[in-house]
Amino acid sequence: MTYQLEVCIDNIESLHTAIRAGATRIELCSSLALGGLTPSLGFMKQAKQASSIPIYAMIRPRQGDFLFSEEDLDIMLADVQAAKDANLDGIVIGVLTTDAKVNVSMCKKLIDAASGMGVTFHRAIDQCQDVEQALEDVISLGCERILTSGQKSTAQAGLETLAKLHQQAAGRIQIMAGAGVNAGNALEILNKTGINELHLSGKTVRASKMKCIQNEAQMGASDVDDFQIPVTGFSAIQSVKNLYQ
Known part of the structure; x- marks a missing residue:
């Protein structure tokens, strides 16, 4: 059986690492620490030029829940167009209603805008009140796949639900x-x-290569070290890839 290993990344350095380590598809994001947001157009274009494997762009305009406004939708539609302009292979979406159901109408607008591209429905499904019905809704939309942890904090904890969803699908x-x-x-x-x-990031960090470190000039949150760069770990991806070769 052929297995797919999707690696989510948020910088160009990690793209190269993931491909060398054996990734078969890339989920392109910004801000992985926030669960992944939409990457910039520049990042999309550069990644496409550098990649030998399919790239899907996360379409998520902000952190937090997946209840999006009409303004959010307009932003997402523009970002879908940006992904098309960058010649990416697909998009990753997820929109819910106030009562934690798949927002079929909003999702359909995004999918229609992405005509010709692949579509993954992301872990928004893990916040749905009825995951079995959510699966049927996503299937009706024509998505290729669903990314899920089985409605648990980790995929390992959600094994039972993952197996049931696979059987239902x-x-x-x-x-x-x-x-x-x-x-x-x-x-x-x-x-x-x-x-x-399987989907993973293989998160690790590397030290800054700067020769002069100004620790007093904090750029963001006080618990974030500006001189530790989050990147994909080669061995973390390769070790998973080697399990089923």
């Missing part, structure tokens, strides 16, 4: 497991659920 859509996936649990997730797509 019955080949109509791909179920991709994400959240806390690593070499220590990847095979268990694959074997116990029957799915064949």
Whole structure:
């Protein structure tokens, strides 16, 4: 069986690392620390030029929940167009209603705007009140896959729901497991659920290469070290890839 290994990244350095380590698809984001937001047009274009594998852009205009306004939708539609202009392979979306159902009408507008591109529905499904109905709604929209942790904090904790969703999907859509996936649990997730797509970031950090460090000039939150650069770890991705080769 062929397995897909999607790696989410938020900088160009990590793109190169993920590809070298064996990623088969990239989820392109900004701000992974916030769960992933829409990448810039410049990042989209540069990543497409540099990549030998498919790239899907996260379309999420802000952090927080997935209840978006009409203004948010206009932003997302413009970002979908940017992804098309950058010749990316697909988009990653998720919009919910106030009562935690899939917002079919808003999602359809985004999917229509992305005509010709692949579409993944992201972990917004993990916030739905009725995940079985949400799965059917996403299938009706024509998405290729759903990224989910089985409505738990990690995919390993959500194994039972992941297996049920895979069974319910019955080949109509791909179920991709994400959240806390690593070499220590990847095979268990694959074997116990029957799915064949995994999603991870392989998060690590590297020290700044600057020779002069100005620690007193904090750029953002006080608990964030500006001189520790979050990047994808080569071994974290390769170790998962090697499990099923």
